[in-house]
Amino acid sequence: MGKKCETIQPLITGFIDEELPADQQQDVAGHLEQCATCSELYRQERAVKEAVRENVRMAVTPVHLRQNIRSRISEAAASAPGFLKALQQVFSAYKLKSAFALTLLIIVAGMPYLRTGGLSSPHRAGQGEWIVMEGSAVCIDCELLKQKNHEGHHPHPGAHRTALRTKDGLIWSFLQTEQGIDLINNQNVLNKKIRVRGYRLQDQKYIEVEGFEII
Amino acid sequence: MSIGVMPIKLQETAMSSVNTREQEFSRIAFEHMDAIYSTALRLARNEQDAEDLVQDTYMRAFRFFDKFEPGTNFKAWLFKILTNTFINSYRKKTRQPQRVDFDKVSYALPEEEKTDNHVKESSPRNFNPELYRKLFDDQITDALDRLTDDFRLVVVLCDIHGFSYKEIADIIGTPIGTVMSRLSRARKILQKILEEYAAKEGFIKRRQAE
Numbered sequence: 001m002g003k004k005c006e007t008i009q010p011l012i013t014g015f016i017d018e019e020l021p022a023d024q025q026q027d028v029a030g031h032l033e034q035c036a037t038c039s040e041l042y043r044q045e046r047a048v049k050e051a052v053r054e055n056v057r058m059a060v061t062p063v064h065l066r067q068n069i070r071s072r073i074s075e076a077a078a079s080a081p082g083f084l085k086a087l088q089q090v091f092s093a094y095k096l097k098s099a100f101a102l103t104l105l106i107i108v109a110g111m112p113y114l115r116t117g118g119l120s121s122p123h124r125a126g127q128g129e130w131i132v133m134e135g136s137a138v139c140i141d142c143e144l145l146k147q148k149n150h151e152g153h154h155p156h157p158g159a160h161r162t163a164l165r166t167k168d169g170l171i172w173s174f175l176q177t178e179q180g181i182d183l184i185n186n187q188n189v190l191n192k193k194i195r196v197r198g199y200r201l202q203d204q205k206y207i208e209v210e211g212f213e214i215i
Numbered sequence: 216m217s218i219g220v221m222p223i224k225l226q227e228t229a230m231s232s233v234n235t236r237e238q239e240f241s242r243i244a245f246e247h248m249d250a251i252y253s254t255a256l257r258l259a260r261n262e263q264d265a266e267d268l269v270q271d272t273y274m275r276a277f278r279f280f281d282k283f284e285p286g287t288n289f290k291a292w293l294f295k296i297l298t299n300t301f302i303n304s305y306r307k308k309t310r311q312p313q314r315v316d317f318d319k320v321s322y323a324l325p326e327e328e329k330t331d332n333h334v335k336e337s338s339p340r341n342f343n344p345e346l347y348r349k350l351f352d353d354q355i356t357d358a359l360d361r362l363t364d365d366f367r368l369v370v371v372l373c374d375i376h377g378f379s380y381k382e383i384a385d386i387i388g389t390p391i392g393t394v395m396s397r398l399s400r401a402r403k404i405l406q407k408i409l410e411e412y413a414a415k416e417g418f419i420k421r422r423q424a425e
């Protein structure tokens with residue numbers, strides 16, 4: 001093993017991960033072109049990295065775990081010492097201290113709501129489920145047009161509006177919450193495979209979006 | 216009368232105020248849950264412990280959320296909590312013992328041990344990186360699970376989640392140089408295991424020495 005090889009070989013890992021300073025990256029690259037021994041080591045290590053990167057899959061969090069964490073955090077937030085204080089601050093800000101007791105009563109009575117996602121979405125209670133859904137992102141208006149005239153050539157007015165088409169051909173639209181609107185207006189996901197998680201409303205084909213990613 | 220309406224409006228205002236911390240946490244923390252869960256699976260190597268680990272990580276993160284400095288890397292912060300939680304409470308009591316059925320080779324090589332020469336000798340001359348593609352993904356996951364915790368962790372953080380050396384150093388609390396040398400060793404050990412698998416599958420000849 002040449003002297004150069006001795007200095008190069010400990011750097012191969014960093015070279016593969018592109019973590020070396022630019023001059024060292026160049027140095028290693030230059031040596032690899034000339035040295036069969038070192039370039040073989042490089043090839044082998046890179047193959048291992050790629051095998052891991054390509055084959056070890058990301059797992060999807062089980063729905064029950066996600067729900068569990070959500071509700072435990074809600075409980076922790078509601079029972080935090082700052083909770084009542086914060087409530088009182090809000091009420092004193094409104095100069096309505098007398099309403100405080102009454103509201104507290106309502107809040108305590110309404111605790112189960114809190115755990116299932118808060119008062120802002122009362123429709124949630126018992127009507128749907130937390131889901132992770134995969135499918136293609138399609139424009140709901142384009143799809144409607146296609147169904148009407150069998151050729152999607154006539155453009156619809158306005159921008160495309162994203163919806164999710166699942167394997168079974170169903171098209172799910174998104175509730176217009178903040179995250180929902182973000183996804184509806186997201187033109188970059190169109191025609192891509194996406195994974196959406198959130199709350200599925202059973203009766204209508206709506207998803208209340210919590211998050212999404214391109215897959 | 217507005218009395219019936221007022222409290223409800225107020226109630227929502229109150230909720231949104233006290234829930235700000237919870238909402239802010241959920242907003243930035245929940246999107247990393249699959250990454251955290253995937254890593255927990257590789258660390259704990261069984262689903263039940265992985266779930267407990269994820270739950271503990273999130274509860275801790277929420278409790279210490281005030282300590283997180285806005286503008287810094289939240290995902291790395293979350294991974295740091297995951298790693299610490301694992302090291303402090305799970306490493307000792309993992310339900311699944313380290314598997315030892317893989318010949319007599321110990322993969323828990325001490326840090327000082329030089330693996331380079333040994334690996335070079337044992338590598339088949341006609342090594343072809345493409346052969347790993349023929350292995351099943353669960354064989355590669357399996358190979359990863361055979362590494363000791365320290366080695367497995369750096370591989371998971373670097374090669375699966377794409378953290379930089381600096382981020383990994385911060386997550387596991389070591390100098391950057393240690394990250395690189397651990398990665399280097401971990402990949403060499405992995406290579407040996409993968410070669411064994413490939414040999415078992417008949418993709419390459421078994422080594423003469425065995």
Ligand SMILES: [Zn+2]
Pocket residue numbers: 004005008031035036037038039
């Ligand atoms: Zn060389």
Ligand SMILES: [Zn+2]
Pocket residue numbers: 139140141142143156159160161
């Ligand atoms: Zn359209």
